[in-house]
Amino acid sequence: MSWSSGFVGARFSIEYASALLVVFWRCVVITLVLFPFVYRSLLKTPPWLWVKHAGIGLLAMAGYMLGVTQGIAFGVPAGLAALCADMLPLGMALIAALFLGERLGRQIWLGLVIGMAGVIATTLGVLSVGHAPLWAYALPIAGMLSLAIATLWQKRLRAAHTLPLLPNLWLQCFVSSIAFAVIEGSQHSLAPPPSVGFVLSVLWTVTLPTFGGYGLYWLCLRRSSATRVATVLYLSPPVTMLWAWAMFGEPLSWQMALGMAISSIGVWLVLRAEARQADAGTA
Numbered sequence: 001m002s003w004s005s006g007f008v009g010a011r012f013s014i015e016y017a018s019a020l021l022v023v024f025w026r027c028v029v030i031t032l033v034l035f036p037f038v039y040r041s042l043l044k045t046p047p048w049l050w051v052k053h054a055g056i057g058l059l060a061m062a063g064y065m066l067g068v069t070q071g072i073a074f075g076v077p078a079g080l081a082a083l084c085a086d087m088l089p090l091g092m093a094l095i096a097a098l099f100l101g102e103r104l105g106r107q108i109w110l111g112l113v114i115g116m117a118g119v120i121a122t123t124l125g126v127l128s129v130g131h132a133p134l135w136a137y138a139l140p141i142a143g144m145l146s147l148a149i150a151t152l153w154q155k156r157l158r159a160a161h162t163l164p165l166l167p168n169l170w171l172q173c174f175v176s177s178i179a180f181a182v183i184e185g186s187q188h189s190l191a192p193p194p195s196v197g198f199v200l201s202v203l204w205t206v207t208l209p210t211f212g213g214y215g216l217y218w219l220c221l222r223r224s225s226a227t228r229v230a231t232v233l234y235l236s237p238p239v240t241m242l243w244a245w246a247m248f249g250e251p252l253s254w255q256m257a258l259g260m261a262i263s264s265i266g267v268w269l270v271l272r273a274e275a276r277q278a279d280a281g282t283a
Contacts, residue, residue: 012247013201017193019069020184025192026205027061027177031170033206038167045163050171053163057172060150061214062179067143075132076140082240084140086119089230089270091148096226100152107273108227115234115266122238122259148230154218155226165219173210224274231270234263 013022042050064085071081089112096102104112154162163171181190192198220229238260 012204013198016195016197016201018184018188019073020066020180021188021190021192022198022201022205023065023069024177024180024184024190025202026210027173027180029202029206030173030210031177034166034170034173038164038170041164041167042171045167049161049163052157052161053168053171054175056150056154057168057175058179059146059153061172061176063146063150064143065176066179066183067139067141067146071132071136071139071143074136074139076136081140083119085144086234086236087116087141088144088148088151088233089227090116091144092151092226092230095145095148096152100156104227105273108270111266111269111271111273112227112231113266114269115231115263118259118261118263118266119234120259121262122241122256151221151226151230155221162222165215168218169210169215172214228271228274231267234267235260238263 013019016022068081068085071084093104093109093112097104162168184190192202217229238256241256
């Protein structure tokens with residue numbers, strides 16, 4: 001639900017400012033709010049560890065958000081961009097198999113494919129090809145792959161090389177705010193619009209998507225496998241659509257219910273296969 005709040009917040013904020021301006025101020029507010037609570041921990045952190053987590057943050061936040069939002073800005077339909085972003089579990093599995101030599105069982109692959117089928121069924125009614133330049137369709141996919149690489153990178157860090165959750169979140173938002181400032185500032189002013197709607201948009205994205213979404217994502221990643229954590233995100237599209245129906249009156253359909261049921265089966269298959277592997281490893 002917290003991950004879905006990011007898409008709902010984006011839907012709410014586009015009426016008041018550009019998506020990049022909102023995420024820039026989102027990152028700025030978080031770095032200011034968290035700094036008094038994390039600066040002691042950050043001072044004790046070796047510079048080389050700063051660099052590692054800064055790289056993960058640029059990929060996970062800046063790379064992911066830029067890919068999705070800029071794809072939409074260049075004309076990729078929002079539904080198609082969201083579908084590309086929701087391919088994260090499959091993207092991670094392919095990267096892990098092709099470049100890291102990891103092997104996933106047949107049931108996990110089956111669950112990933114069924115979960116993806118559910119996502120497609122959920123979003124089928126809002127998908128369109130659009131009239132964007134051909135290269136623009138690669139942007140949401142690049143954003144998804146950016147988050148996939150960051151997730152696998154974070155997961156493969158040894159316990160001694162990981163930062164506590166809040167300092168890690170602060171550092172990721174800090175480096176991402178610089179990236180957003182350079183890109184958005186080169187095209188438009190970074191001054192916040194004087195409107196209540198913009199303030200509410202920033203506050204929304206600071207609390208639920210960042211602390212609830214990214215915060216819980218990294219926390220769960222420390223306690224479970226990357227595949228398991230990412231697969232649960234297959235449930236994000238139907239939750240997002242239910243939320244958008246409640247807040248904005250966007251229509252619902254039987255396809256959404258069918259898609260959620262299919263995705264739930266895929267998630268269940270992956271979780272069951274992971275549990276069996278864990279039991280076999282401890283036996």
